[in-house]
Amino acid sequence: MKIVIPDDYPVVMAASAAYQRFASAHDVSWYGTLPGPDLVNRIAEAEIVVNIRSSTRFGEDVFASCPRLRLLSIWGTGTDNVDLEAARRHGVTVTNTPGVAAISIAEHCLMLTLAVARNILTTDASVRRGEWVKGNMVQLAGKTLGIIGLGAIGSRFARLGAAIGMNVLAWTLHPDPSRGYPQTPLETLLGESDVVSLHLRLSDQTKGFLGKSHFALMKPTAIFINTARGPLVEEAALIDALSSRRIAGAGLDVFDVEPLPAGHPVTRLDNVVLTPHNAGITPETLESGLALSLDNVTAFLAGKPQHVV
Amino acid sequence: MSKLFRIGVSPDFYSEARESLEAVLAARLTGLPGVEVAPMPELPGLVATPESLDQFDAIFALAVHIRPESVRGVRRLAAVARWGVGYDRIHVDSLTENDIVLTITPNGVKRPVSEAIFAFILALTKNLLTQDRVARAGGWRGDLPRLGVSIAGKTLGSVGCGNIGQEMFRMSQSMGFARRIAYDPFVRQEQVSSLGVELVSLETVFRESDFVTVNTLLNASTEGLVKESHFRLMKPSAYFINTARGPIVEHAALVRALRERWIAGAGIDVFPVEPPPKDDPLFELDNVIVAPHAMAWTAELMRDNGFEATDNVLCIARGDRPPGAVNRSVLEKPGFQAKLERYR
Numbered sequence: 177m178k179i180v181i182p183d184d185y186p187v188v189m190a191a192s193a194a195y196q197r198f199a200s201a202h203d204v205s206w207y208g209t210l211p212g213p214d215l216v217n218r219i220a221e222a223e224i225v226v227n228i229r230s231s232t233r234f235g236e237d238v239f240a241s242c243p244r245l246r247l248l249s250i251w252g253t254g255t256d257n258v259d260l261e262a263a264r265r266h267g268v269t270v271t272n273t274p275g276v277a278a279i280s281i282a283e284h285c286l287m288l289t290l291a292v293a294r295n296i297l298t299t300d301a302s303v304r305r306g307e308w309v310k311g312n313m314v315q316l317a318g319k320t321l322g323i324i325g326l327g328a329i330g331s332r333f334a335r336l337g338a339a340i341g342m343n344v345l346a347w348t349l350h351p352d353p354s355r356g357y358p359q360t361p362l363e364t365l366l367g368e369s370d371v372v373s374l375h376l377r378l379s380d381q382t383k384g385f386l387g388k389s390h391f392a393l394m395k396p397t398a399i400f401i402n403t404a405r406g407p408l409v410e411e412a413a414l415i416d417a418l419s420s421r422r423i424a425g426a427g428l429d430v431f432d433v434e435p436l437p438a439g440h441p442v443t444r445l446d447n448v449v450l451t452p453h454n455a456g457i458t459p460e461t462l463e464s465g466l467a468l469s470l471d472n473v474t475a476f477l478a479g480k481p482q483h484v485v
Numbered sequence: 486m487s488k489l490f491r492i493g494v495s496p497d498f499y500s501e502a503r504e505s506l507e508a509v510l511a512a513r514l515t516g517l518p519g520v521e522v523a524p525m526p527e528l529p530g531l532v533a534t535p536e537s538l539d540q541f542d543a544i545f546a547l548a549v550h551i552r553p554e555s556v557r558g559v560r561r562l563a564a565v566a567r568w569g570v571g572y573d574r575i576h577v578d579s580l581t582e583n584d585i586v587l588t589i590t591p592n593g594v595k596r597p598v599s600e601a602i603f604a605f606i607l608a609l610t611k612n613l614l615t616q617d618r619v620a621r622a623g624g625w626r627g628d629l630p631r632l633g634v635s636i637a638g639k640t641l642g643s644v645g646c647g648n649i650g651q652e653m654f655r656m657s658q659s660m661g662f663a664r665r666i667a668y669d670p671f672v673r674q675e676q677v678s679s680l681g682v683e684l685v686s687l688e689t690v691f692r693e694s695d696f697v698t699v700n701t702l703l704n705a706s707t708e709g710l711v712k713e714s715h716f717r718l719m720k721p722s723a724y725f726i727n728t729a730r731g732p733i734v735e736h737a738a739l740v741r742a743l744r745e746r747w748i749a750g751a752g753i754d755v756f757p758v759e760p761p762p763k764d765d766p767l768f769e770l771d772n773v774i775v776a777p778h779a780m781a782w783t784a785e786l787m788r789d790n791g792f793e794a795t796d797n798v799l800c801i802a803r804g805d806r807p808p809g810a811v812n813r814s815v816l817e818k819p820g821f822q823a824k825l826e827r828y829r
Contacts, residue, residue, distance in 0.1 A: 186627035287607035308760035315783035339659040438623025450620035
């Protein structure tokens with residue numbers, strides 16, 4: 177059974193303990209660079225592909241060129257880099273690693289929220305310049321956190337928000353009372369929340385989910401958090417809302433184009449906190465997610481596929 | 486209330502917190518019969534003088550200094566009402582001697598300070614300053630010198646487990662910490678067991694915590710409490726957070742621990758002298774996040790401190806004992822009770 181890892185750059189998989197065990201038991205071809213147009217060459221003979229980076233795209237053309245492919249095991253939860261319909265047509269099972277990053281992404285959401293609320297970046301820079309200006313910080317306790325999407329990550333952030341003393345409102349695509357929150361109409365959530373955090377999967381249905389009309393509903397003091405996917409939001413509308421102070425600030429880990437091009441308008445805003453799409457990446461989640469992506473392969477080989485998308 | 490009860494406002498309110506002051510006065514004191522609020526006179530060095538104090542029955546104190554000579558011969562003043570909890574600028578024994586009660590606002594500060602601690606903890610573990618710099622400069626996650634780490638599964642430690650320490654541990658309940666430990670010689674284990682806190686020695690807090698936070702008053706026994714030997718006990722992956730008072734920590738030892746990477750980083754809101762000198766060596770370090778003793782200065786903090794301080798003062802104006810009294814022994818002194826009697 178030929179297994180290919182075509183895109184382990186920057187290297188994470190080859191450095192993991194789980195991979196050392198896995199590679200000694202299987203026939204694995206590993207590439208420590210991004211494949212670019214070379215993807216089909218790398219995986220043409222593969223029956224199983226372990227996909228590390230969301231920049232590696234698996235469309236109809238790729239599946240059509242890899243007739244032997246049976247399993248695509250994605251490291252991570254997002255599947256927007258894979259044409260799932262095409263995979264189905266070509267009989268390719270797709271698996272992902274849900275849940276493992278939820279804890280660290282939720283922590284990252286709280287970090288971004290607190291960093292915007294307490295002006296950590298501008299305050300630190302100001303003190304280092306020799307200033308001593310006590311500005312009014314924003315308190316989260318007693319405020320309202322609006323969670324859009326109550327999957328593993330949204331639910332976990334809701335818990336952290338409640339721990340800090342926030343009231344939680346939630347809207348989710350597939351309402352389910354067992355999640356612990358009643359469905360709040362989206363307009364109400366946007367209008368009443370002091371912090372709005374997005375936790376949807378990117379699909380044709382959710383692309384451009386939030387636009388100008390949504391930011392218009394938000395409080396001028398609101399903080400917007402996006403650690404899900406950039407294209408869920410109309411980026412121009414977000415930048416306009418931030419630069420015109422229609423909303424107070426944002427903490428962003430994801431963008432339309434990644435890496436964020438130097439000089440991009442969002443990098444010139446002083447009311448945003450930016451991180452380079454790594455909310456889910458801590459040593460702890462890295463190792464458990466990588467291990468799960470390989471466990472998914474082992475389970476598939478044993479005839480008991482798990483975490484099928 | 487027989488005569489006008491006069492409340493003086495320390496001058497720094499008008500430069501540091503005018504909006505909050507005015508909002509609190511408007512909500513609670515404006516138009517209240519028998520009560521007058523007026524600014525204290527300008528105070529060189531922000532040190533109160535007997536003349537500045539003795540025209541009032543109570544004063545609202547922000548960062549004003551009250552020394553033994555400040556209250557010498559003062560007869561009218563009954564209360565110094567801090568907006569906040571620290572009273573290292575106030576000579577408490579001199580207040581007691583002069584039949585003056587000191588009140589503080591423990592309820593107002595505990596949430597904003599606890600939130601500030603988690604803001605530091607998360608920003609430090611996720612390496613925020615570097616992340617934002619890299620993302621703005623066209624770099625990406627491969628350019629980060631190190632990954633963020635999770636707080637879940639870690640040990641949260643505190644030097645001091647009183648009002649703020651307990652609130653911090655309360656907030657931490659759903660955050661996934663594996664262990665909560667604290668040093669506090671004035672707290673008994675059964676008082677904090679329900680918070681999942683284990684009381685340990687000061688050395689154990691430093692040796693075993695992934696986050697060492699400081700949540701104690703500054704007084705003679707805590708000044709210089711945290712020394713080089715404590716930083717040497719810390720894990721190289723651990724972080725130090727001080728939102729309490731600068732002089733609790735030997736600053737040179739902190740700088741050395743950060744510069745020589747004995748510890749991973751620090752969040753520092755308070756300094757030995759404030760404002761600190763412009764060439765404080767902390768400002769050269771990339772593993773520290775600094776703030777101007779203001780991480781907890783939210784609108785709600787000043788409002789709630791103001792309401793709580795007002796409650797304390799109005800209690801006295803009615804001739805009752807204030808709930809936020811620090812020097813509780815003064816409440817039993819005939820001189821103080823005579824003052825209360827006057828207000829009844």
